[in-house]
Amino acid sequence: MYTEDLLKLLYQRMVLIRTFEERFRSLVEAGRPLGSGHLYAGQEAVAVGVCANLRQQDWIASTHRGHGHCLAKGVEARLMMAELYGKVTSTNKGKGGSMHITDMSKGMLGVNPIVGGGIPHAVGAALASRVLGTDQVAVTFFGDGASNQGTFHESLNLAAVWKLPCIFVCENNHYAESTPVEYSVAVPDIALRAQGYGVPGVVVDGQDVFAMYDAVQSAVERARAGGGPTLIEAKTYRYYGHFLGDNPLRYRSKEEEDYYHERDCILRFRERVLREELLTQQTLDDIDTQVKATIEEAVQFAEAAPLPDPQELYSDVYVSYPLEQLRA
């Protein structure tokens, strides 16, 4: 049921995200002025399992931890890297940085660093799909922390009462900044909250890309058929701190980290496809090599890309507005 092309795509995208994040981290630690960022490493199976079910014109709304969502949806690594460098030939022309990467042409509505801020945007995109009569679906990603924001509850209710083609993917990585989920959520599974809105809620092993792919496939089919929203809770783990520079061992144990590292999504994918002879070692190695080259090319592209002209400060604020009223 998993074609070779699909398996290669799942693996390539997971490795692409992991490599992108590791390279970004090494650049920041080497002192490159890239600002900070929220690394997606560890959660790759979620974004990849979701986006492999989507078409380019389907929409996703993302979180502050959004690099993985972008890459999984097909945003080019070099344009993202150039954005992190604040360069003008990039996804957002240097106006957004890590926390706002957007590529509308790939159906990517934006990384959104107001926790929960992007959730209703997916509801709106799903509404547009219905009003315009397309069969696009919209997916919103959000974390365990955002599941305590009003936007989550209002949006899930809106999508439910309007039966919109919208899928809610909660990435429960067990921490909202430093706050453990068992402190801030009083139910064992966030998916249980779906009951309060009359929609299906499912818990998925978010470190298993096959499980993610299957769960989202059903939810997408249901949404496209007019069945309304689904809440999917992916149990996952972020390997690094909340932001680059945050030491997570101030609030969690090494033993806990080891437990999740042993269940790493990329490791388990490799083990399974080799054991079941779905892909060859050579295929996996080739993908690793290609991805490494893609990321190195992205860094070179970003380093060489031009900076914005200071006058760009005033562009894109409005479609039309008197320029002299924008100046200080």
Added chain:
Amino acid sequence: MATREITYGEAVNEAIRLEMRRDPTVIIMGEDIAGAAGRPQYEDAWGGPFRASRGLIQEFGPNRVLDTPISEMGFSGAAVGAAMTGLRPIADIMFVDFAGVCLDQIMNQAAKMRYMTGGQAAMPLVIRAAIGTRALPGQQRGGGAAAQHSQTLYSLFVHIPGLKCVAPSNPYNAKGLTIAAIRDDDPVVIFDHKFLMGARGQVPEDAYVVPIGKAEVTKPGRDVTLIGISRMTQVCLEAARELEQLGLDAEVIDLLSLAPLDEEAILESVRKTKRLVVVDEDNPRCSVARDIAALVADKGFDYLDAPIKTVTAPHTPVPFSGVLEDAYVPDAARVVRAVREQLGLGGN
């Protein structure tokens, strides 16, 4: 173009209806925008909190005329997402006071989306918000709706880059500005004053646009410039009539557009009259009134023969009791007093 007399509320309704006919991507959403949602026998029970959307659901159906649950953050955010993906939504948040529960979607999302995305995201969004105190039937006085249903608050929105803000003052410009806002490719917040909803005036039947960014000289004059915003334009006109009895010829400017600001019209008028009084129902700190005063102090100081005066609400919440509310809302007597002070006439 044939005109007839209709109310402000009817003019807004007509503006929305004509634009929804013209453009199938225009939708409207909000609480009780039709009313009794899902119960066909009671369809359009409210037709909007101030009747501005009455009859729209019959013509355009529930797919484009969307009653929402009481979820301002949720539906204003959905409007943002819909605007990014091909619709031109009108989100009616009812009272501007309710911006308190959806400000993130207005301030951080709608206003900045185009900029943050490097120009990728379109945001042809209209937010409707009712401001001010409400006229009681047969009375000049306000509506006793108190501190959370009577504010004006537009200064908050004007402060935020990325938003356009308009405040109509009569049925004619309410229709023209509403149509302009719907057709605008930037997010526009329309502040409709509750006191004006029942005001009547001549309005053309067809669609027309009152341009955003332009103020209007409602009454030309030589001796002092009175700038009004929304309902305060009526207060300025009333003050101008009283000043006439003192032999003073006041010019009244109806600001109409708060962002962008028609700086040229303001400076041009002050250059002529040499005196400025700005009348604003908003609280005074960081207000549009003081913003205009700062503009004229900066760019028009040499024109002035007297200190700029602002006549605003006090730095207090809006009170309930009628006698307190009357003391809160600026009136013509206060405007006249400000002009007398400028002229050194003293007293009353």
